[in-house]
Amino acid sequence: MEAALYRRSLLLVGLxxxxxxxxxxxxxxxxxxxxxxxxxxxxxxxxxxxEHAGPKAxxxxxxxxxxxxxxxxxxxxxxxxxxxxxxxxxxMWVSDMARSHQWEQPDAWVDASRAVFVIGSRRxxxxxxxxxxxxxxxxxxxxxxxxxxxxxxxxSQIPSSYIFPEGSQS
Numbered sequence: 661m662e663a664a665l666y667r668r669s670l671l672l673v674g675l676x677x678x679x680x681x682x683x684x685x686x687x688x689x690x691x692x693x694x695x696x697x698x699x700x701x702x703x704x705x706x707x708x709x710x711e712h713a714g715p716k717a718x719x720x721x722x723x724x725x726x727x728x729x730x731x732x733x734x735x736x737x738x739x740x741x742x743x744x745x746x747x748x749x750x751x752m753w754v755s756d757m758a759r760s761h762q763w764e765q766p767d768a769w770v771d772a773s774r775a776v777f778v779i780g781s782r783r784x785x786x787x788x789x790x791x792x793x794x795x796x797x798x799x800x801x802x803x804x805x806x807x808x809x810x811x812x813x814x815x816s817q818i819p820s821s822y823i824f825p826e827g828s829q830s
Contacts, residue, residue, distance in 0.1 A: 690751030691720045693769035694727055702731035703739065705787065712786025713764040715755035715793055717772070722748040732785040733777070733792045737815070738823050757793055758800035770796040772815050777801070779822050781810030790825070792818055 717736030718727035730736035755766035775794040785791035795801035
């Protein structure tokens, strides 16, 4: 009888541990990317993202349910590098141009920390500025760079001088 009670107690402790682990994983997983809709207004320019062609971005910060939206990926990267912006970023989603079906309104997302970017290409952002074009697939990024120019880099390799062309940030 005591052995059966002991086994049940161990089983209960094991099940509770598994449940706690699943809850912790769910709480620490970053929010999923949101679809772009009428409420997706760019943080810096105040315009709806649907009005701009090219790659977009959304940034989630801790304790804020809605993302900050960006009409360009370069603006989103600037947000992460400006000292006055929230630093408790949980995830930055960027348009995945390797899986998106069109330049005008990209329809796929990739975590920026896992993406590669083409900088210095001939393609312009929806704001008619230089863009950091994101890809989940490095081969697709290389093909894009071969046809449209530019250099393939990781997020951490994008120079501040590319993000802040006037040299306002270091």
